[in-house]
Amino acid sequence: MMEAIPRRTMLRRGALGAAGLQLAAAGARGDGRTGPRVVVGLIGAGGMGSAHLRLLAARPDVEVACVCDVDAERLASAAKLVEQGSGRAPAAVRDLRRLLDDRRIDAVWIATPDHWHAPAAILALDAGKHVYVEKPCCHNIREGALTAEAVARSGKHLQVGTQSRSTAVVKDAVDRVRGGAIGEVLVAKAWNSQLRGSIGKTRPSEPPSQLDYDLWLGPAPAVPYRSNLLPGVWRWWRDFGCGDMGNDGVHDLDVACWGLGVETHPSRIACLGGKSFFDDDQEFPDTQYAVFEYPDAAGPGRARRLIFEQRIWSPYVQEGYENGAAFYGTEGVMIIGHTVGWTLYGPKNRKLAERAGPADLAAHHDDFLACVRGESKAPSAGVAVGHRSAALVHLANIAARVGRVLDFDPRAEAILGDAEAAALVSRRYRDGHWAAPPTA
Template structure:
């Protein structure tokens, strides 16, 4: 789970300002992942490389014949082992959207997209747009995840220094909007005329935070507590499930299930291949 941005001093400040109401009511949180990813092509079945325990590497997933595309890095693009770019790079931005907004339980999730341009081994979509609807204190809120491949424009100034790489977030409020560019920088624009607002660019201290929490043994010292990461992953998985079944999901926050949709609920977990079985209760 890509939650190291929670240790960024700049992003911590950005979230604090949103929660303090400096941008008014936040009503739309966007997560952007645009990367100029090329085709992975097609690779043949071949012997497992010497020194690789392919059974252990595969773990609970089905043991498929070995191909280079199913191995290092490109495993992201197969449903057996990965979640596409939404669960690869995108989870970093999904987590920031969840953290920054403070919204926890979506009521509806809809996703559409596909694998465009390329005829290759990839199973997951290279382009996907997900919409998650929330109700917070009786008010509707919207969170969107936008993942694209190949050639793309930058949005909100995000990625202007990184050709072909737009990763970040935009939060829209009633008094202005805030842009997070990458992992350690934010800037903002206020009022209807878009005058420049607060900005900051700094490093993160994720490793330092982890070591400090190990030493203190205090859960509250963690900037990226594990339950928060689990919720961010829930949002990402629901978006992928909506894409795979091709319809809107209605989420039940109390039972952690999709209402009235057996096919979608089946995709919330997986059959585990022995002996790599996760017990129902840990």
């Protein structure tokens, strides 16, 4: 077995990735934005939260009025970041309820761990705020439906942080695929292939003094703190994250759904996966292969299929990219590399076109803020889009966990004929917790 990468190195790589995304997007756009100023708040000031803050604080059409984090050190850093970028010091609070009580705030950015995404979004929508929530938009399938219901009853907009939906390079590629550039597309594939680090094995311990661990847990079950839970490592624990499929993989799954043209959940799901490489506390597969089937999506009796591959111990490209999505048509192939660009091949593997460019986070902010101001009717990655992509993550993880093919009713959002798997469509919350979603 390869020597595990130290956790510090793994986390530094993640932080650099978020910073690189932010800087690339900022460099691609000017500062000449105009329009009514939107007052915003941010919940969760970690790596991606900080990337959002750098962009938001620099915008003349945005006022960051409040930042929120359960870690006192991160909270202080976030407030300083906003003041440096905007010249205005925001309010800084640990409890998100204090942020949501501020009537001046029009919109909220949520960049918390996954288990807080839907509960925080629902609370914000019910408080009359527009919501930008990081991916995946929900920790489980039921939460996705509850979030959609909250959007409908609030009349507010929700944008999910799958920024490829607002990136001109990716939009160009998908437009070509859906416009017939490679003929009829019956199969798409998404993949996540990179080298992660071991999270090690630990025992329960006391949380650090600057962390309000009870607030961090929120409505999730109360479990003891562990040193390999924070920061960022929560992704590999079932109570709090969705594995790397819900972290990086969901970006490529979302692009695959988009190009394939499917606008419903799949009806049959198969997934084989497990821990083939890491001997540590991770609770999700490090090796995972899933197939999703959409019956009649290409016409009566003609299915479309989406394939997903994940190897988080293998830093080698496939189809030319570490992470990406490919579309296989009757007259060609389109291959999109996540945050890199795309290449279009025609008959006999002849290269017909290509384009390079990073993901555009600033454009995704622009798209959302246009909705907040009433200048646009719907965000590019609204709740229906985010819920469909997140559901693929959850269905694959469930299928791998139970080791069986799942039959899924897309309308009822229910797994059929398998009580064990069906129970995993939702989750258990702490009894009586104020943030537990209603009718969960």
